Amino acid sequence: MDSSSRSAVIIIGAGISGISAAKVLADNGIADLLILEASGRIGGRIRKESFGGVSVELGAGWIAGVGGKASNPVWEIASKFGLRTCFSDYSNARYNIYDRSGKIFPSAIAADSYKKAVDSAIQKLRDLESNSVEDVANGAELPLTAKTPIELAIDFILHDFEMAGKFHNSFLSSPVEPISTYVDFGEREFLVADERGYEYLLYKMAEDFLLTSEGKILDNRLKLNKVVSELQHSRNGVTVKTEDGCVYEANYVILSASVGVLQSDLICFRPPLPRWKTDAIEKCDVMVYTKIFLKFPYKFWPCGTDKEFFIYAHERRGYYTFWQHMENAYPGSNILVVTLTNGESKRVEAQSDEETLKEAMGVLRDMFGPDIPTATDILVPRWWNNRFQRGSYSNYPIISNNQVVNDIKAPVGRIFFTGEHTSERFNGYVHGGYLAGIDTSKALLEEIRKDERENESKSFLLEPLIALSGSLTLAQSDAVSGLQKCEVPTQLYLSGKLGIPEAIL
Numbered sequence: 218m219d220s221s222s223r224s225a226v227i228i229i230g231a232g233i234s235g236i237s238a239a240k241v242l243a244d245n246g247i248a249d250l251l252i253l254e255a256s257g258r259i260g261g262r263i264r265k266e267s268f269g270g271v272s273v274e275l276g277a278g279w280i281a282g283v284g285g286k287a288s289n290p291v292w293e294i295a296s297k298f299g300l301r302t303c304f305s306d307y308s309n310a311r312y313n314i315y316d317r318s319g320k321i322f323p324s325a326i327a328a329d330s331y332k333k334a335v336d337s338a339i340q341k342l343r344d345l346e347s348n349s350v351e352d353v354a355n356g357a358e359l360p361l362t363a364k365t366p367i368e369l370a371i372d373f374i375l376h377d378f379e380m381a382g383k384f385h386n387s388f389l390s391s392p393v394e395p396i397s398t399y400v401d402f403g404e405r406e407f408l409v410a411d412e413r414g415y416e417y418l419l420y421k422m423a424e425d426f427l428l429t430s431e432g433k434i435l436d437n438r439l440k441l442n443k444v445v446s447e448l449q450h451s452r453n454g455v456t457v458k459t460e461d462g463c464v465y466e467a468n469y470v471i472l473s474a475s476v477g478v479l480q481s482d483l484i485c486f487r488p489p490l491p492r493w494k495t496d497a498i499e500k501c502d503v504m505v506y507t508k509i510f511l512k513f514p515y516k517f518w519p520c521g522t523d524k525e526f527f528i529y530a531h532e533r534r535g536y537y538t539f540w541q542h543m544e545n546a547y548p549g550s551n552i553l554v555v556t557l558t559n560g561e562s563k564r565v566e567a568q569s570d571e572e573t574l575k576e577a578m579g580v581l582r583d584m585f586g587p588d589i590p591t592a593t594d595i596l597v598p599r600w601w602n603n604r605f606q607r608g609s610y611s612n613y614p615i616i617s618n619n620q621v622v623n624d625i626k627a628p629v630g631r632i633f634f635t636g637e638h639t640s641e642r643f644n645g646y647v648h649g650g651y652l653a654g655i656d657t658s659k660a661l662l663e664e665i666r667k668d669e670r671e672n673e674s675k676s677f678l679l680e681p682l683i684a685l686s687g688s689l690t691l692a693q694s695d696a697v698s699g700l701q702k703c704e705v706p707t708q709l710y711l712s713g714k715l716g717i718p719e720a721i722l
């Protein structure tokens with residue numbers, strides 16, 4: 218058993234929010250911190266993998282929200298470290314909608330279907346607004362008005378990409394619901410296409426406060442493969458237990474596990490979290506977003522920036538609908554990416570990659586004819602079944618007040634919560650996670666300072682008594698020591714920070 222000494226703060230999770238939280242603490246003089254990460258790497262939902270000779274992003278792929286009045290902090294960091302990115306122009310996708318016989322829909326039909334989908338989305342939003350919050354919370358479904366394959370395809374993109382999915386705003390330039398990211402930071406999106414991966418930004422951030430060498434983090438304040446299974450918390454501190462039997466003590470904990478993980482039983486809280494907290498966690502939806510990568514011996518799809526995104530219209534909503542070729546990002550890579558969400562993601566995660574390849578090839582042969590070559594490799598990320606993620610990102614119900622997110626991020630005793638799901642304006646995004654980490658650490662620093670001030674005034678009040686205790690009888694001195702034991706948190710005794718003479722403890 219690893220019974221490490223007590224840390225000032227333990228941060229659980231080394232995704233963007235955990236790393237940004239740790240950096241703020243370190244920048245403010247809290248060097249006595251420990252980061253416990255369940256997996257064998259940092260990055261969390263920012264994750265690259267080598268595929269077909271290039272680096273592909275299984276998780277976050279875009280820096281969304283660029284070119285506006287305010288600057289997206291993640292874009293700033295990416296620019297500072299020279300991350301290679303490509304502008305994504307979705308505006309042409311509506312002219313690249315294929316039917317099942319491989320014909321591209323005439324633009325007039327596409328425009329008409331687009332208008333219908335937008336009108337229906339606006340109507341749905343109005344219906345939601347006029348329904349009671351309880352009806353919505355109870356899952357009252359609204360009628361799906363899209364009917365034809367093209368309408369279904371556009372409806373899918375509008376909802377699963379723009380509103381629920383949040384990304385790819387510029388595909389339809391939706392007037393349906395303003396998304397804070399685009400309002401605040403601008404409507405442009407850039408795909409990360411860098412061999413070092415999106416995660417390179419996290420290493421660069423970590424370099425500032427952790428010991429690193431040749432791109433590796435050597436600092437023993439970062440512990441990988443430490444799956445936190447229990448958090449025992451009291452007024453005095455938090456005991457953190459990991460699945461491998463280690464026990465760590467801290468004055469405070471910052472927990473950055475995703476909302477999907479919080480909804481699962483991976484971490485046991487002793488005492489259990491209060492009802493207001495668990496209710497809020499349950500109310501937040503978890504989206505699943507899956508990018509499936511396919512490698513081909515040669516290109517058979519039309520290339521060019523205006524053909525980067527294309528759509529497959531099928532009578533089943535969300536069935537291999539949204540496609541992207543990677544020639545703009547990595548010329549000559551011969552890779553296609555298809556995005557599935559939610560129900561389709563879960564279905565595909567549960568089946569073998571061979572079955573998924575067969576389905577994807579069926580769709581591609583519908584669009585490009587029977588003679589195209591079969592993909593030589595396929596990569597299917599499984600975010601839903603990953604017990605350290607349990608989904609791709611949070612999504613608050615459209616009609617929900619800020620109370621849910623406020624409750625999700627509110628601390629419980631000495632446990633502080635962070636992560637993209639705690640960001641009021643930018644949940645679901647990398648910059649949401651980054652800014653949430655900063656906010657949480659600032660709130661914790663406030664708390665630590667408040668604690669210090671209180672303890673200083675307590676020790677100031679106790680000083681005359683302590684001075685007196687030297688001349689007291691045994692019974693009197695017991696009474697003084699009893700008084701101190703009640704009022705001063707145990708960890709301050711243990712760490713000796715009050716400088717109370719041992720004799721009276």
Ligand SMILES: Cc1cc2nc3c(=O)[nH]c(=O)nc-3n(C[C@H](O)[C@H](O)[C@H](O)COP(=O)(O)OP(=O)(O)OC[C@H]3O[C@@H](n4cnc5c(N)ncnc54)[C@H](O)[C@@H]3O)c2cc1C
Nearest residue numbers: 230232233234255261262277278279445636637646647650
């Ligand atoms: C497929 C996909 C596509 C996306 N696309 C985009 C995009 O294009 N643009 C964008 O801005 N955002 C995108 N996102 C969202 C973005 O990736 C996340 O919002 C962000 O990375 C979340 O960071 P985080 O620190 O909150 O959480 P995480 O990255 O999940 O970090 C939490 C960490 O906690 C660890 N952990 C969990 N449980 C435990 C435990 N019990 N003990 C110890 N450690 C634990 C996890 O292993 C993880 O490393 C996408 C996400 C996915 C999955």
